[in-house]
Amino acid sequence: MNDLRLLACAVLLAAGVAAAVAAGIVRHTANGAPAIATVRLAELAAEHAARTVRSDATPEETAAASRAWALALQTALTRVAAAHGAVLLPARAVAAGAPDLTAEVEAAMAASLEAAETGP
Numbered sequence: 663m664n665d666l667r668l669l670a671c672a673v674l675l676a677a678g679v680a681a682a683v684a685a686g687i688v689r690h691t692a693n694g695a696p697a698i699a700t701v702r703l704a705e706l707a708a709e710h711a712a713r714t715v716r717s718d719a720t721p722e723e724t725a726a727a728s729r730a731w732a733l734a735l736q737t738a739l740t741r742v743a744a745a746h747g748a749v750l751l752p753a754r755a756v757a758a759g760a761p762d763l764t765a766e767v768e769a770a771m772a773a774s775l776e777a778a779e780t781g782p
Contacts, residue, residue, distance in 0.1 A: 664715050666721060667711075667715060667724045668711055668714070672711070696748055696749045697747055697749070698749055698756065698760045699742075699750055700752065700755075700756050700760045700762050701750050701753060701762070701763055701764050702752075702764040703753070704753075704754065705753075706767070706768070706771075710728075714727065730778055731771075733774075734771040734774040734775045735767075735771055737770070737771075737774050738767045738768075738770035741770050742763050742766045
């Protein structure tokens with residue numbers, strides 16, 4: 663079952679990241695040249711996958727948690743990009759010179775996940 667959980671996490675992560683990056687690029691290229699910033703997406707995904715594999719959750723719980731995590735990631739990327747007027751790229755795609763906003767993305771994700779757990 664650990665392979666299934668890891669695969670589910672990877673698929674959801676890829677979909678969330680692709681949607682967030684595409685939305686950020688479209689939004690910011692329409693308004694002129696945006697700034698570029700980085701996020702350590704591989705690190706975030708690896709941490710989530712490791713937590714998921716270590717959990718004793720059922721496959722259904724794992725899938726639900728992964729969907730919530732991917733949605734929180736997408737929301738956080740969109741908010742941080744908008745707040746900085748920047749296009750966020752994976753850190754591995756930028757050689758040097760761009761600010762790393764991973765900590766802000768993690769904080770926004772934590773707030774989003776906490777709000778989802780506590781409800782409206």
